[in-house]
Amino acid sequence: MTVLTKGVGLFPTESVETMRSYVQLSESLGYDSVWFGDSQNIWRESSLTMGAAAVGTERITFGTGVTNASTRHLSVLASFWATLNEYTGGRARLGIGTGDSSLRTMGLKPQKLAELEKSVADLRTLFAGGEVVEESSGASFHLGWMPEPQHVPIYIAASAPKILKLSGRIADGVVVLVGTAPEFIEAALKTIESGAKEAGKSLSDVHIVLWTPTAINDDSTEARDLVRAHVSRVAIRPLPAPIDPSLQAAVDRIKETYNYYEHMNTEATHADLVPDELVDLFALAGTPDECADRLREIKGLGVDQVSIVPFVRPGESKEPTIRAFSEIMDRI
Template identity: 40%
Template sequence: MRGTTPRVGLALYPTQPINDMVQAAKVAEHHSFSTLWIGDSQNIWRESFTAMGAIAHSTNRIGIATGVSNVVTRHLATVAGGFASLQEMAPGRVIAGLGTGDSSLATIGSAPMRTNDLERAVGMLRSLTSGEGVTLDTGPAQVRITYASARTAVPVHLAASGPKMLDLAGRAADGVVLLAGADPDAIRRALARVTSGEVTAGRQVGSVYRVLWLPIAVEDDSAQARRLVRPHVARTALRPHPVALPAELVQEVSELRRRYDYYQHMSSSAGHAEHVSAELTARFAVAGDPGEVLAQMRELCRLPIDEIALVPFAADESSRITTAVRCLELFEAIAA
């Protein structure tokens, strides 16, 4: 798709009951979103594999992916079995979105995975979902999934923001979920790191599917739209980045790090979001009235990415899908 208008995916955090998530998935499929990315954080959101199973059963075409999961809160074999089972239910529609762990690990007092451990897990997950045996750290025995085969293999996409993870995605993943915000220069630098990883591994440049994770809000009241995206901006700003933040924002990020509460992760009522400035918001999200959002999206669509995964924010959680459809219509205006 590079060189044309990117596909448009939809990312939803399971903050609502799963039946509501299924209804949102049906609306997303009706409006031809390419992929539905489901957040995974066991202490604060509904269980992601349960949600994905219900969505797989209730839809026919839309891609289904974790946005993103990890292999710490669930054993690697359990994660592989979950993805293989989903692929069996919804052939060709499933993506394993993985990361080093964020709120899912923080809320149980665990540190994120090390990059080299995640790299090894990517290879083993591919093998397990394909029906091949692997040797785990728990012992010399070969571990396999009895019903898995080439037909249940799933592509692995890695969430990445800092240089090490971007490079790893380029070297080892089928796709990358770019957590680089909305600043075109930062996104270009992130893409360059992915390309560098592809070159290092001897892979064809552009072989890794590039997804831009984009928090977004569109309201007739621009100030309201910017307020709505602040919870996502608060967390994204704390990550490693492909380009250094301006000096005037470093202190703000330091204060956010001190105040951040993972049990209010991405919540519209998060207290720490009150400390996100307009400058930081503009760097890490697209928000404003329809005209402002259209102008920002038009610029992002010029970047060499395959898919933009919209992370919609609205005053009412049940209105997130309405916001997503409104944004999709703006994308369609760009493509026309």
């Protein structure tokens, strides 16, 4: 059976010092990874936050959940990640996607899958010390400062079938955002596996990170309320398995009202449109015992890591959730 590790996804909604304290706590509790959200118009700068948070750490890996190659030029992405990897002794994990709120808050469209695939290939070339061509100018460029090649694993964020398959084929790992219900996870893994086979790999060659909005509270209703905003974002994405038709009307209403400037905000207006049935499919939310039961179901599916995105009321610390998840994982 796969050893299930624990990760934490942190959106830079609080000061850099506070984010550093969450990372230090996570490392002390045995977390394997920390993933930082990258959306420059709604959160603090992810690259500065990660660099500061890495100071004094010894073991935990650092990734983005996730960045993109549109707001971040490839040269900037490659230079930052090679630098962070060098500084941390190989603990960098570049999480990338087609672009979401970082682009949509400016009226821009995400990358196409072919563009994402080329970006991943170019990043690997740059990390290896090679040259790539800048598309708009036609000039070649490389990381001239880099004394030696850097191996930076590349993870792709995926939920829809086409990008799940692409991820299995070209990525070192996949940040899977499909909910916590076994039927969605199993469908996603099958799709990733089909892509991996096209590249002569198996599913075991791809590191699977299940990314899930999380709230752990003795009051189940409060826990569900806290994650509704993030659940709304998961539910409106294309998914690897069909959703129950009885829930489709709720999903359609969320799509019509989703506001990217309230992306992942617990107080978002579209959160009120999310019924409990969707929360139970797409989040880890409830009492410690309820969350433990769901994690036991996930543990046998082939996921390598569950990475929680802790949700609390504005002004409250995420520390209790980080501790509670660690305690649950240690006993399942």
